[in-house]
Amino acid sequence: MVVSTTLNHRIFENVVTERSRSHIEKKKLIGYNPIIQKIKLAGTEVFVLRLDLIHPLISGNKWFKLKYNVEEARKQGCDTILTFGGAFSNHILATAVACKEFGFKSVGVIRGEKASETNSTLSEAKKHGMQLAFVSREDYDLKENENYIEGFRNWFGNFYVVPEGGNNELGIKGCGEVLPKENDFDIIFCASGTGTTFKGIERSLKKDQKLFGISVVKGVGELNSLPNMISDYHFSGYAKHTKVLLEFKNEFEKEHNIPLDYVYTAKLFFAVDDLISKNKIPDGKKVLVIHSGGLQGNKGYEERYLLIPNRNVNDAQGNDCLG
Numbered sequence: 001m002v003v004s005t006t007l008n009h010r011i012f013e014n015v016v017t018e019r020s021r022s023h024i025e026k027k028k029l030i031g032y033n034p035i036i037q038k039i040k041l042a043g044t045e046v047f048v049l050r051l052d053l054i055h056p057l058i059s060g061n062k063w064f065k066l067k068y069n070v071e072e073a074r075k076q077g078c079d080t081i082l083t084f085g086g087a088f089s090n091h092i093l094a095t096a097v098a099c100k101e102f103g104f105k106s107v108g109v110i111r112g113e114k115a116s117e118t119n120s121t122l123s124e125a126k127k128h129g130m131q132l133a134f135v136s137r138e139d140y141d142l143k144e145n146e147n148y149i150e151g152f153r154n155w156f157g158n159f160y161v162v163p164e165g166g167n168n169e170l171g172i173k174g175c176g177e178v179l180p181k182e183n184d185f186d187i188i189f190c191a192s193g194t195g196t197t198f199k200g201i202e203r204s205l206k207k208d209q210k211l212f213g214i215s216v217v218k219g220v221g222e223l224n225s226l227p228n229m230i231s232d233y234h235f236s237g238y239a240k241h242t243k244v245l246l247e248f249k250n251e252f253e254k255e256h257n258i259p260l261d262y263v264y265t266a267k268l269f270f271a272v273d274d275l276i277s278k279n280k281i282p283d284g285k286k287v288l289v290i291h292s293g294g295l296q297g298n299k300g301y302e303e304r305y306l307l308i309p310n311r312n313v314n315d316a317q318g319n320d321c322l323g
Contacts, residue, residue, distance in 0.1 A: 036288075037050055041273045044276045046276075047286070047288045048289050048291055049288055052291050061178065061292040065175060066174070081106050084164040087112045087116035088300040089108075089121065093297075096124075096125040107132075108132050117134070121300045131156070143163070167196045168196075171200070172199045176203045177200075184286060186209065187210050190212075191216055192216065192217075210228065215229050215234055233270060233274070238263070245270060248273070252266075261295050265291055269289065
């Protein structure tokens with residue numbers, strides 16, 4: 001584990017995997033050497049686990065969700081991985097990159113119109129060899145239906161399925177390896193969209209450690225019903241924002257030199273800052289905030305909402321997405 005107050009480099013550690021099919025070359029799995037950075041929020045010292053530094057495109061928690069799914073696809077003798085996501089999905093791009101890196105073909109079933117394939121996320125996924133299949137929102141809702149999934153085999157042959165967002169038991173297992181084995185944190189925060197990362201980390205907690213999730217999803221559902229899931233900081237819902245959130249993100253990045261994404265980590269750090277300011281976190285507790293990556297999605301988000309990167313707080317902010 002590396003603890004630092006300033007970061008100007010990335011650390012990678014590689015291990016070689018075994019070949020299970022002749023057409024899949026030996027590849028190097030992405031290793032994990034935890035990097036922790038100390039900052040102050042609302043005048044209080046907190047620690048940031050920089051999962052965003054693991055890989056530029058297989059970003060943050062995405063690698064943990066994919067790790068054991070990639071292994072399982074290899075064990076089953078599949079040469080193709082199929083998964084699901086929206087037009088700006090970090091998971092889609094991470095899967096495309098991982099498949100190219102480890103010798104698999106990839107298919108992304110995309111919710112929405114084919115016109116979106118020119119956006120930065122899907123363009124990059126295509127560059128990494130992913131075939132895209134666009135489906136209506138109604139059809140996309142059938143993504144967990146076995147008969148519906150079987151229909152794609154007529155197009156793409158045999159494949160291994162990774163659910164949307166890597167949200168399955170193997171994804172949870174991988175996320176159980178997020179926390180450094182040796183750590184003495186009292187309170188841990190992570191952003192949550194499907195609950196996969198939250199559930200995995202929860203399984204790895206030591207006695208007396210507490211984990212809190214910051215939900216980025218609006219409304220009543222399975223995610224927001226989980227114990228210790230805080231649902232007050234969704235900013236009008238998934239992939240939405242307000243001017244207040246944009247201003248916080250801008251000021252945070254200037255002060256700490258840590259980039260945030262709009263969908264998850266901006267809301268996460270806003271929440272922790274706000275909870276500290278309101279004395280909701282007991283004094284003397286050692287707090288860890290997990291930066292789950294997702295930074296590649298910023299370009300597409302800014303295109304979608306006409307935002308200006310590196311803007312000043314008082315500059316025009318584009319569309320406030322209050323939906």
